[in-house]
């Protein structure tokens with residue numbers, strides 16, 4: 001086996017440090033690559049939204065470009081509730097993927113009987129290990145995630161991105 | 175007019191599972207070799223169809239159009255079908271469902287269903303990072319849902335809360351399956367045995383799971399031969415094992431679509447099983463031996479409930495009663511299951527079905543005496559899809 005110390009060329013220099021979307025942990029959110037870009041634009045405005053069917057009234061999550069109940073394309077964006085209760089949760093001890101530093105807290109949320117989304121599995125941030133309890137109320141939090149380049153004709157454009165998680169309501173005032 | 179033929183499982187083979195010094199085509203070749211050792215009369219020219227089941231081959235092995243590459247490596251020149259199939263953890267049992275349809279319709283006569291994964295990469299981080307691509311990437315994975323233990327830990331916590339299931343009951347699953355696997359040299363953790371004390375004092379993975387509650391990812395491959403009963407009789411003198419009925423039910427892709435009242439109820443498994451039982455014309459009480467998807471100890475507990483082996487909520491007591499042991503009413507995971515074998519996603523289904531084939535032919539290592547009906551089950555994704563295959567020593571009338 002070759003000695004890494006003595007190797008002249010290591011890795012994949014052909015890529016020359018390029019961005020590889022296949023290895024990206026975040027979605028491609030921009031309009032050029034995703035018809036659901038509005039979801040992320042709404043997040044930037046602090047709105048948690050999804051698509052509602054104008055034909056049958058079904059509210060789907062995740063959003064889409066057709067209604068999964070009646071296959072209509074006539075959809076509109078509607079706001080979802082931004083608060084939910086923790087049903088159960090785990091604090092990952094080991095083995096979390098790169099990019100999710102410990103404590104990686106995952107929670108199963110209940111959005112209440114009036115919400116079209118009953119449950120969602122989410123990441124809880126702004127919360128110390130051992131702090132979260134079953135029954136706690138959490139709320140939506142939006143944050144920036146790394147941008148990525150796209151080629152537009154001969155130019156390289158930068159797509160800024162956001163994503164969302166939830167945080168304990170009691171830490172909201174910080 | 176040609177009479178309807180029945181599809182049977184003739185035999186099969188598995189590679190050594192584990193952290194393997196091998197690339198994916200090595201594993202496909204090892205599985206095929208084991209399969210040919212099991213069916214000595216089988217020649218490459220007998221196989222007219224090939225179904226290649228793998229999830230990681232695109233990402234981890236840069237082998238996107240996998241089926242023709244595997245055909246070449248195995249010396250097969252399929253004339254009826256040569257496809258890749260990916261249903262993650264249910265890959266090769268999905269392939270067996272497809273093969274049954276092809277054989278019984280007359281499109282194919284002798285189909286190899288093979289699955290393999292090369293999970294472990296030169297650097298360990300890559301394996302866990304790739305898990306972000308096997309869940310619903312833009313939604314659940316971006317929340318950090320990668321490797322499965324956190325999700326199944328929530329299932330366990332909820333089952334404990336709603337039904338009073340205990341860590342001791344979960345440990346009964348780990349102990350049974352590790353001890354079955356201690357007789358199986360192909361298992362990742364062979365020849366390890368496990369005691370209750372060791373299971374309960376293992377290091378914590380994710381509360382309430384200790385090390386032995388969680389199956390390991392593994393590299394490995396498996397292969398089975400599905401054929402018409404006429405061709406099966408040419409290939410082997412062993413008793414015929416019929417694929418009596420199958421069911422596969424997918425309800426959602428991401429956590430927002432979970433179909434149960436809570437995570438402790440799996441109505442989608444119940445439904446998949448109902449479809450399979452109906453097609454197979456059997457009921458849960460008829461099943462003599464089963465291979466259920468024990469990715470975690472709690473999984474087997476929920477599965478015995480939803481498969482109808484006991485009442486809902488009594489899975490913990492059922493496994494602790496010894497029912498799943500070799501002298502129990504319905505031995506489960508008699509080759510060691512996922513807990514002892516490890517889990518190369520696309521390879522696990524055919525590994526399970528090969529064990530059931532041996533059980534119904536009376537030649538398993540941990541043989542269930544007089545077994546007539548057997549059931550294989552996989553869950554896949556974030557417990558989003560369930561796959562059930564039922565075998566029997568007689569065809570459906």
Ligand SMILES: [Zn+2]
Pocket residue numbers: 053054055056057058067068069070071072
């Ligand atoms: Zn609609």
